[in-house]
Amino acid sequence: MNPADENRTAQVLAREIHERCLSYGRPLRLMEVCGTHTMAIAESGIKSLLPDNLQLVSGPGCPVCVTEKVFIDQALETGRRYDACLVTFGDLVRVPGSSGSLAGFRSEGGSVRVVYSPLDAIEIAAKGAPRPVVFLGVGFETTVPTVAATVKVAKTRGVTNLFVLPAFKTIHRPLEVLAAKVDLHGFLLPGHVSAILGSDCYRYLVTDYGKPGVVAGFEPLDILVALRDLVTLAASGSPDIVNDYRRVVRPAGNPTAQATIYEVFEEADASWRGLGLIPGSGLKFRPEYASFDATTRLQVEVPPAKDDPRCLxxxxxxxxxxxxxxxxxxxxxxxxxxxxxxxxxxxxxxxxxxxxxxxxxx
Ligand code: SF4
Known part of the structure; x- marks a missing residue:
């Protein structure tokens, strides 16, 4: 589609959103769950197209943001105590812990390697043996399959100095908490996570909480279509789950990726910034892969972390x-x-x- 056609389509969709909100006549509050949607909505200026009675709020779908400060403290202490090389995605490097960040640790002479794929950690471990190499396991179901695959490869190759510090999160339990406790009329559901989990798995939002959800892609028109459909569902009083990202998301998702996750990991409780401890909302190593678990193989003790009370x-x-x-x-x-x-x-x-x-x- 050329830019002029895109512009015209955006205007039509914005008008449809306005018409539905106008006929609803009351405030509508929708949550975009995914951090990538938050950024795409801000970048595209979509909020400026929305009517006054439609509020879009951000949710807990940024994996770095929901990771508690104490995880950074654990990572830094592991690096210091075991002279470990810390391997991470770039976003985590400047997140403040109680005693500095990974960037600060690196400037003190500590080893921090930024990678684009967890598989890179295998080569780093192989070249640096016997120095411990610790991959910082932050992410949702989108990221976990590649970490699980990395662990499987490392096991097959007999790599013994690679570990993962797990702080993985899964998306369903926090959605249930939000659906039950927060004043929301519906969810713009995450496209990347849904590519792994599918679109059918959100049905509980409708049956248990009476909330609609729409799986959305990340282009501006994808988001506007999904918002139009979500507003329509929320205003209709007949909630449903709609998949507007069918070019990527299948109803059952990616069963191979799901199986890879649960071959290496199993459900565990997890603590979320903003939501606290949520039973069954994280992942821990299965016993067969426990030798890769940094929490037990490279034990550290850190005091409880305190966030700046002014930070919201x-x-x-x-x-x-x-x-x-x-x-x-x-x-x-x-x-x-x-x-x-x-x-x-x-x-x-x-x-x-x-x-x-x-x-x-x-
Ligand atoms: S201190 Fe305020 S602006 Fe900074 S991250 Fe926290 S909430 Fe955001």
Whole structure:
């Protein structure tokens, strides 16, 4: 589609959203669950096209943002105590822990390697043996299959100095918590996670909580179509799950990737920034792969971490605040000098507001 046609289509979709919101006549509050959607919505200026009675709030789908500060503390202590090489995706490097960040650790002489694929950690471990190499396991069902595949390859190759510090999260339990406790009329469901899990798996949102959900892609028109459909469902009083990202997401998802996850990991409780401890919302190693578990093989003790009480990341991740309500936003907290993870991550809501100059949260 050429830019002129895209523009015309966007205007038609925006008009349809306005018409449905107008006929509904009351405030509608929808959550985009995924951090990539948050960034895409900010970048495309979609919020400026929406009617006043439609509010879009961000959710807990930025993996770096929902990872608690104590995880950074554990990673740093593991690096210091065992002289371990810490391997991570780039987003985590500048997230503040209680005693600095991974970037600070590196500037003190510690070893931190940024990778684009967890598989790179195998070569780093093989070349650096016997030094321990610790992959920092942050992510959702989108990331976990490649980490699980990495662990399987490492086991087959007999790599014994590679470990994973797991802080993985799974998406369904927090959605249930939000559906039950937060004033929301529906969910814009994550495209990447749904490529693994499928679109059928969200049915509980309808049957147990009466909330609609629409699986959305990431192009501006994908998001507008999904919003149009979500507004239609929310206003109709007949909730349903709709898959608007059918070119990528199948009803049953990717069974091979799902099987890979659960061959290596099993369900565990997990602690979320903003949502607290949620039973069954994380992953831990199965006994057959326990030799890769950094939490047991490279044990460290760190004191409980305290977040800066002025940082509103916890409230932002549950849609109850927007970044412009934080007194530190753009002053003491910037992408160069971040106070909380929502300002660091490329999927963080504060980073999106800062980068694209969004004002009052709609
Ligand atoms: S602007 Fe900074 S301090 Fe405020 S909520 Fe966002 S990350 Fe936290």
């Amino acid at each position: 990341c916890a409230a932002i991740l549950t849609g109850s605040r927007t970044p412009d309500k934080c007194g530190l936003f753009g002053r003491e907290c910037t992408p160069e000098e971040p106070v909380g993870p929502c300002m660091v991550s490329s999927e963080g809501t504060c980073a999106a507001y800062y980068k694209y100059g969004l004002a009052a949260g709609r």
